[in-house]
Amino acid sequence: MKQKLLYLGWSIYRDIVYSGLHEGLSKDHRKKIIRFNQFIFLALLVNFFSVLSYFYHKLYISALINITAAYFFLVAFYFGSRRKLETGRIIAIVNVNLYLIVISYIEGLKAGEYLMYFPYFLALTFVVNMRRNARELLTVYAITIISSLVCLKVCPFMNDIQIINEALYLRLYTSNLVISLCATIVFSYAILRVNRENEGAIMEEKKFGDTIFNTSLDGVFIIFTQTNIIASCNQRAIELFEVDEKREIEGTSIEKWFEEDHIRQFESIEEVVATGARNWQGELAFSTKNGRTFHGYVSVVPFSYKDTRYTKISILDVSQVKMTEFELMKAKETAEVAAKTKSRFLSNMSHELRTPLNGIIGASNLLLQEEYLPGQRPHLDILQFSSRHMMLLVNDILDYHKLEAGKLELSSVPVNMKEFIEKIASQFSSQADTRGLELKTDIDERLDTELITDETRLNQVLSNLLSNAIKFTHKGKITLAVRQLFSSSSQVTVQFIVMDTGIGIPRNKHREIFESFTQADVNTTRKYGGTGLGLAITKKILNRFNSDLLLESEEGKGSAFHFTVELKVNENKPRYIHEENAGQLQQLQGVRVLIAEDNPVNLSIAKRFLTKWGIAVGEATNGREAVEQFKRENYDLLLIDLEMPEMDGATALKEIRKLNGTIPVLAFTAAVYDNMQHDLIQKGFTDFIHKPFRPGELHSKITYLVAPLRA
Missing domain, CATH: 3.30.565.10 (Histidine kinase-like ATPase, C-terminal domain)
Incomplete structure (x- = not known):
């Protein structure tokens, strides 16, 4: 039976104390609600025993006042449980002060009801957190002091509203004194327990903060801003600067741990931070106790504590990152050099391979168009097939290189x-x-x-x-x-x-x-x-x-x-005119073309094709000859190789353009490189034709370019 009563009492206490709690509340707000509910529970308990005592002594007015006060405590509890804690607290505080004034007036000061102000002052400290709500606590104290002064000033020493003899006054005073002392002890114990919990929490927070401080991957210095003397450092700083104990760092000047070249830089950083910038981040070089230099990514943050200005310096060792960055730069430079070498090699090989292939393919085409012995046809077919196959292989390699580089x-x-x-x-x-x-x-x-x-x-x-x-x-x-x-x-x-x-x-x-x-x-x-x-x-x-x-x-x-x-x-006029038929191309009688080509085989093949089309051909074996020939004769179109001795094609064209800026000029080249067409147009060429050339393509381009001149 005893256990059931204890369990019932504990259940009622728990339901009252934990009422009004819900998910999403902060830890401090939960504590505030629990303390308020504990205060209400104790106040109701005191009211309960006071009502029993007053009925026993037949002081029915005092009993009615206690019942009324208990009702307002319940109202305050109701607001608190409905998430209106501040309203409930106001009702409770006003209720206590009015209750003490009214009960002291009805019974007289001799009954000792005013003694309840002593535990009530402690209760306020328990209910209102002084650290977080100091202004609120001072306001409540002020209200309570004014109320107590009003009570002592207004209330008579004795009152005859109720029949109270000397013996009853003595019992009332004694019981109020005992209740006051018991409540004072309870609230004092509660306050001490709360303070002990707060102190434990503060120690745990400090321990947690120290753990974070000392397990940080950054080395941290806390320095006095005015003197640059190191006030504290963490464990990582000890490891970074290769010292044995904190005292080897603490008390020294921060400049001692910088590389000489970076001391002035740090001083300028401090000036920038002091002029209003909140913090600074960047790389600086440091020197350890053993003289080793390392690079650190540094964060400089100023702050103040108890009117003293400090600067926090966080240092992340990035030496390995810098080394990796340096290696990557070297690798990148090596790769770029290799890529340029590869590109230059492929371009040169393109020119070197295409030039003889141009001669082989051109010669085979001419032989097949001219008279030959019947027994020679298989050999000519093999020659033509093999040379074309070789050209396909060369094109595949060059195209693959351009596609891989994403430059096609x-x-x-x-x-x-x-x-x-x-x-x-x-x-x-x-x-x-x-x-x-x-x-x-x-x-x-x-x-x-x-x-x-x-x-x-x-x-x-x-x-x-x-x-x-x-x-x-x-x-x-x-x-x-x-x-x-x-x-x-x-x-x-x-x-x-x-x-x-x-x-x-x-x-x-x-x-x-x-x-x-x-x-x-x-x-x-x-x-x-x-x-x-x-x-x-x-x-x-x-x-x-x-x-x-x-x-x-x-x-x-x-x-x-x-x-x-x-x-x-296509909504515009066609760019090229294609007038090829199955066996013969249109004759271009009266057209004059200058060919500048240093390779005699390529020159001979191009000249043979142009001559077959009725074109009058001028020859030059280098750029200087081409310029001189152009000065002496009139031409409708120029066919200029890019790579020639004495003067290359681009330089020769530059001189020719000074004499005639409109004549069409085809670049005759075996070279292949990025943005080739754009580059050649920038140099003054009208278009280009690749070696080995397709006769139909060359004929088509010449036809298109000289058409305006023949119109």
Whole structure:
């Protein structure tokens, strides 16, 4: 029974004390609510025993006043439990002061009710936190002191409102004294306990702060701002500066630990911080006790404590970062030098390889156009095929380099798509016939219009795909299909498909074949040859067209490569005039062209082609000769090599432009480099033609450039 009563009492106490608590409250606010509820609980307990005592002594007015006070305490508790703590506290404080004044007036001061002011003063300290709410506590104290003075001034020593004899006065005074002493003891104990908890919390906070201070990855100095003397440091600072104890650092000047070159810099930093900047961050160099220098990322923050100005200096050792940064810079410089060397090597190799290839391809073309013995045709075909194959290998390597560097730029020229596809098909028809294959074209008639694209790169893509199709097909047919999917007044979506009935590609190799230097298997490389770059380059070029190369293939059943591009419709006059037919190009009688070329083979081949077209040709073997020749004769167009002895092509053109600023000039070059067209135009060239040149391309450009002169 006793345990049940104790449990019941504890349950009531717990429900009252923890009423009004909810999630989201801060720790301090929770304590404030609990202390207020404890004060209300104790006040109600005192009221309860006082009411019993007053009824026992038949002091019914005093009992009624206590019951009224208890009611207002309950009202205060109600507001506190409804998250209106401040309202509840005001009601409770006003209620206590009014109760003591009224009860002291009804009973008289002789009954000793005013003695309750002593525990009440302590209760206020318990309920109101002096550290956090000092102004509030002073206000409440002021109200209570005024109330106590009013009580002592207004209330009579004895009053006859109720019948109270001397013996009863003595018992009342004694009981009020005992209750006051007990309440004073309870609240004193509570205050001491709270202070002890606060002191423990402060010690824990200090311990926690010290732990953070000493386990920081930054070395920290606290210095006196005026003297630059180190007041304190953490454990990391001891490790950074290679000392054994704090006392070796504390009391020394901060300048002792800086590198000499950085002492003045730190002094200037202090001046900047002192003039209003909140803090400073940057890199400084320090010197350890053993003379080792290290770099630190430093944060300088000023602050004040108890009217003393301090500066906090945090130092993060970044020596390894600086070393890594230095190594990265060296590696970057090495990589840049290697990239430049590679680019220069490829450019030089391009020129050196293309120059003799130009002679071989040009000579083979001329031999095939002239009379030859029937038995010589196979040898001429081998010569032409091998030289073209060599040129394809060179182009693959150079294109792959540019694509890897992300420097391949697409040009935008108008192309009649139907004529373009027919021309590509005609280039591969003889190869297909030789292998006994049928080359079929399926061209959408709506594509008989000019679209803006990079003809060279699109030609390269389709040539790679057709070349592979012919290479890997032993019987059957090759189909080149071009379809218009969507169109508008300004844009057309075109799908290109190259299908074959060849060896096909295993499904598990569909991804691998698009990787650089990779073919389906080793046997394919041995049997068919190639660099393994064709599809990789094709895919990367199509990426520049904002497209992708897709594959549908099954081993032994052939392959289908397809891609889709969006091309703008040409609304302007065509840039180049294409008047090639199956066997003969338009004659250009009366046109005069000056060729400046130091390589006699290239000069001879170019001259032979120009002469066949009825062009009058002037010759120069270097830039200086070209300038002198131009001064003596009148020409319609100049064809100038870039690399020549005595005076290069760009310098020669600079001199020629002083004499004539409008004459069209073609750069005749085997070089390949980034932003080539833009660079040549900046140097004064009208356009350029690559060596080895395609006769039809050279004829087309000359026709277009001299057309205004012949009109």
